[in-house]
Amino acid sequence: MDIRTYEIHGFTEALIENGLIVPTGIAGAYGRGPVFEDILRRFDDLVTRTAAPDNAQELMFPPILARALIEKVGYMDNFPQLAGSVHSFRGSDQQARELSARVHAGERWEDLLAPTDVMLTPAACYPVYPTFSGLLPAGGRLVTVMNWVFRHEPSDEPTRLQHFRMREYIRVGRPDEVVAWRDAWLQRGLELLRGLQLPVDSDVASDPFFGRAGRMMAANQVDQRLKFEILCPVISREKPTAICSFNWHQDHFSGKFGILNADSSVAHTACLGFGLERVTLALIKTHGYDPADWPQTVRAQLWP
Amino acid sequence: MDIRTYEIHGFTEALIENGLIVPTGIAGAYGRGPVFEDILRRFDDLVTRTAAPDNAQELMFPPILARALIEKVGYMDNFPQLAGSVHSFRGSDQQARELSARVHAGERWEDLLAPTDVMLTPAACYPVYPTFSGLLPAGGRLVTVMNWVFRHEPSDEPTRLQHFRMREYIRVGRPDEVVAWRDAWLQRGLELLRGLQLPVDSDVASDPFFGRAGRMMAANQVDQRLKFEILCPVISREKPTAICSFNWHQDHFSGKFGILNADSSVAHTACLGFGLERVTLALIKTHGYDPADWPQTVRAQLWP
Numbered sequence: 073m074d075i076r077t078y079e080i081h082g083f084t085e086a087l088i089e090n091g092l093i094v095p096t097g098i099a100g101a102y103g104r105g106p107v108f109e110d111i112l113r114r115f116d117d118l119v120t121r122t123a124a125p126d127n128a129q130e131l132m133f134p135p136i137l138a139r140a141l142i143e144k145v146g147y148m149d150n151f152p153q154l155a156g157s158v159h160s161f162r163g164s165d166q167q168a169r170e171l172s173a174r175v176h177a178g179e180r181w182e183d184l185l186a187p188t189d190v191m192l193t194p195a196a197c198y199p200v201y202p203t204f205s206g207l208l209p210a211g212g213r214l215v216t217v218m219n220w221v222f223r224h225e226p227s228d229e230p231t232r233l234q235h236f237r238m239r240e241y242i243r244v245g246r247p248d249e250v251v252a253w254r255d256a257w258l259q260r261g262l263e264l265l266r267g268l269q270l271p272v273d274s275d276v277a278s279d280p281f282f283g284r285a286g287r288m289m290a291a292n293q294v295d296q297r298l299k300f301e302i303l304c305p306v307i308s309r310e311k312p313t314a315i316c317s318f319n320w321h322q323d324h325f326s327g328k329f330g331i332l333n334a335d336s337s338v339a340h341t342a343c344l345g346f347g348l349e350r351v352t353l354a355l356i357k358t359h360g361y362d363p364a365d366w367p368q369t370v371r372a373q374l375w376p
Numbered sequence: 377m378d379i380r381t382y383e384i385h386g387f388t389e390a391l392i393e394n395g396l397i398v399p400t401g402i403a404g405a406y407g408r409g410p411v412f413e414d415i416l417r418r419f420d421d422l423v424t425r426t427a428a429p430d431n432a433q434e435l436m437f438p439p440i441l442a443r444a445l446i447e448k449v450g451y452m453d454n455f456p457q458l459a460g461s462v463h464s465f466r467g468s469d470q471q472a473r474e475l476s477a478r479v480h481a482g483e484r485w486e487d488l489l490a491p492t493d494v495m496l497t498p499a500a501c502y503p504v505y506p507t508f509s510g511l512l513p514a515g516g517r518l519v520t521v522m523n524w525v526f527r528h529e530p531s532d533e534p535t536r537l538q539h540f541r542m543r544e545y546i547r548v549g550r551p552d553e554v555v556a557w558r559d560a561w562l563q564r565g566l567e568l569l570r571g572l573q574l575p576v577d578s579d580v581a582s583d584p585f586f587g588r589a590g591r592m593m594a595a596n597q598v599d600q601r602l603k604f605e606i607l608c609p610v611i612s613r614e615k616p617t618a619i620c621s622f623n624w625h626q627d628h629f630s631g632k633f634g635i636l637n638a639d640s641s642v643a644h645t646a647c648l649g650f651g652l653e654r655v656t657l658a659l660i661k662t663h664g665y666d667p668a669d670w671p672q673t674v675r676a677q678l679w680p
Contacts, residue, residue: 094435094437094507096437096441096442096503096506097442097444097445097506098440098441098442098493098494099493101437101438101440101441101442101494103435103436103437103503103507104435104436104437105435106433106434106435108436109434109436129410130410130413131398131407131408131409131410132407132408132409132412132413133400133405133407133408134405134524134537134538134539134540135439135524135539136402136405136496136526136538136539137400137402137405138400138401138402138405140401141401143479148465148475148476148479148485149476149479152465152467152472152475152476153464153465153466153472154464155464155465156462156463156464156492157462157463157464157486157489158460158461158462158463158496158526158528159460159461159462159463159486160457160458160459160460160461160528161452161456161457161459162457163456165587165588165589168456168457168586168587171452171456172452172453172456175447175452175453180491181452182461182463182491185461187484187486188460188528188530189402189403189530190402190405190538192440192462199400199407202400202401203398203407220438220439220524222440222462224462224464224492226492226493233438234438234440234494235438235439235440236438282472283469283472284469285469
């Protein structure tokens with residue numbers, strides 16, 4: 073057992089023993105106990121208060137998304153390994169009896185299903201871009217969403233979840249507006265997290281593009297400094313965990329959804345997202361399993 | 377256009393015009409605007425305050441569930457038409473290129489996927505039952521969860537959503553304890569909703585079991601009075617909408633998960649669930665599109 077494995081097991085066991093998480097038998101899909109949820113919600117509220125002066129418009133989408141949208145944004149080209157496609161049964165009485173018989177015989181039955189019009193939302197910001205289509209008001213727009221996000225990467229590492237919550241802010245406007253907003257929030261995010269006494273740093277980063285072609289796309293993304301992350305040691309010091317990320321998409325979404333600035337130039341978009349479970353785990357790892365024992369300055373911000 | 381169609385279209389259009397919902401192009405999966413979300417959360421808070429004396433344990437599960445659990449509880453026998461199975465890509469570089477080529481050619485690509493270990497959660501209470509396994513403390517247990525619930529029944533009717541939120545309470549204990557709890561909550565639920573001036577009534581009900589055999593199961597369920605609903609006119613007076621439901625499962629889940637009372641007898645379970653989007657729509661339909669104009673006694677309870 074190497075040090076990394078040891079740390080994962082020790083941390084997970086302590087989270088379970090302290091009632092912070094509840095095993096479900098599925099890797100990366102544990103239940104969250106009341107104290108875990110309280111920390112998560114308090115942090116989300118702190119982000120909301122921090123962002124309040126910006127007057128973001130708040131929208132809520134279900135954790136499912138149009139299949140056509142996933143196809144349109146190129147997700148199946150870039151991240152097919154992470155996608156979750158939703159399939160359902162639309163057969164007859166007789167086929168239903170066969171399905172049921174196969175379940176009871178321990179045989180596979182999923183070939184009796186057909187794809188639906190929806191997939192699991194892979195990024196909380198995706199449903200927002202189509203709502204920007206057309207001419208933007210001067211100054212662009214700012215939207216915030218919180219949503220469950222699915223990534224098919226089952227793992228026993230407690231920060232690598234199959235389904236988790238992201239609090240995102242999505243900015244659309246002129247390139248200079250969008251980049252200034254991203255830069256300001258990178259600083260604001262670091263200050264917010266350091267204010268909670270988390271040992272965080274930022275770095276350029278890349279998305280987990282699939283396969284050999286994907287490695288080149290990831291290298292390009294780093295070269296162009298399109299993605300930044302805020303990292304915090306949770307499982308290991310050597311490989312800190314990304315708990316917040318910043319993506320500048322340039323005209324990727326605006327081109328696809330016809331999003332134009334007030335002067336009819338093509339808009340740019342950027343987003344930032346806090347991984348709410350990861351921030352929660354970073355706080356627990358840094359300050360301990362019982363929030364009652366956390367430093368008073370940290371408690372004062374989360375439980376004001 | 378019959379009256380029912382007229383009412384659906386008129387109501388949906390007014391919801392959109394007032395910024396309460398945001399179309400996504402997918403039936404039963406619209407976005408929720410900030411006012412809709414505020415009403416929904418305020419109602420959920422009111423339920424939490426009403427239930428506070430009961431000291432329910434609060435758990436949170438992701439909206440995905442172990443496939444093995446769906447199989448074990450018999451969901452594919454009873455409701456195969458509603459289930460959502462999650463499928464992912466686990467192929468090679470070459471297969472990924474084929475997948476991508478098919479997406480761009482407008483061809484179907486889902487046969488390149490394989491079933492994962494998870495499905496979409498079809499009822500918020502399902503992940504809770506396995507956590508009851510073993511000997512219960514005297515008096516049983518009470519848990520509350522809020523979760524997104526998937527039902528594959530795409531519809532333009534705004535109260536019939538594919539993915540929606542349920543606030544549930546789950547009681548496990550002796551049969552007499554469980555039935556007394558259910559009966560008390562049926563009264564409490566009616567009072568809570570009537571206190572918000574909703575024109576509600578309760579009735580025995582049945583689940584949407586699949587096919588011909590299902591019709592008999594539904595009839596049995598009604599005969600045994602195992603399911604009750606609280607109904608409120610939203611789309612039509614003739615067919616009011618179920619906004620809250622109460623299920624007494626007898627030993628269905630306890631038998632499968634080995635849940636025993638402190639005296640080693642087999643436990644019973646019951647649950648109740650508020651359909652949070654449906655309650656929100658019922659409030660909007662009853663009191664108007666702008667909560668600022670709602671009756672003062674209703675506002676005082678939701679925005680105390």
